[in-house]
Amino acid sequence: MASVAAQYLPILLFLGVALLLSTAFVVLPMVVSRLTGSHKPTTDKLAEYECGFPAFEDSRAQFDVRFYLVAILFIVFDLEAAFLYPWAVSLKEIGWTGWFAMMGFLAELVLGFVYAWKKGALEWE
Template sequence: MVESYLPILVFILIAVGLGVALPALGFILGPTRPDDEKLSAYECGFEAFEDSRMKFDVRYYLVAILFIIFDLEIAFLFPWAIVLDKVGLFGFAAMALFVGILLVGFLYEWKKGALEWE
């Protein structure tokens, strides 16, 4: 029984070994010439101008919710469409409820102005 899992164990050991060895080799063999310019903090190519612990605007979270809404909808609609003839009216009603809940989230996003870019 253990012999059948030996190839998997060897694969895991090789993967872990490479995952540790390659970054370690890069760290050891890579050139390190730090100077003040390289060690300075930057934000998108220029100096940071605010504290990193500032509060984010709620629109960032609204955009994330919007992505989840559309991502989930697409991810669940494809398998449902494939088996629609097998699930019948109950499956159709369940998916209609699911899409309705996503529609409520989408309308909330629309009302909050997450779709308006400045």
């Protein structure tokens, strides 16, 4: 029984170090900001810094759905490119099975692309 517990000791040590580091990365910046005085808001600290002018609408205003659709399509095609690199590198080892699997994946992706194109999802007005 002691040998089984000894096998889990490295995992427990790893979890302890991970918990300690994650806590330090969360708590330490808050403590440093309190000690340096950067937590005290002033008018300069609360000024607009991203666009340079005050917001003219509610920050919870809805975006156009096309923005989200284009973002999702970008992620899908970006992931497709990320799948192609390891497939191309290991094509010799995976053989014809891997080739047919990727062709099926690409066919499904092309069908999705054609569907999005026909629905007008790629047109930005």
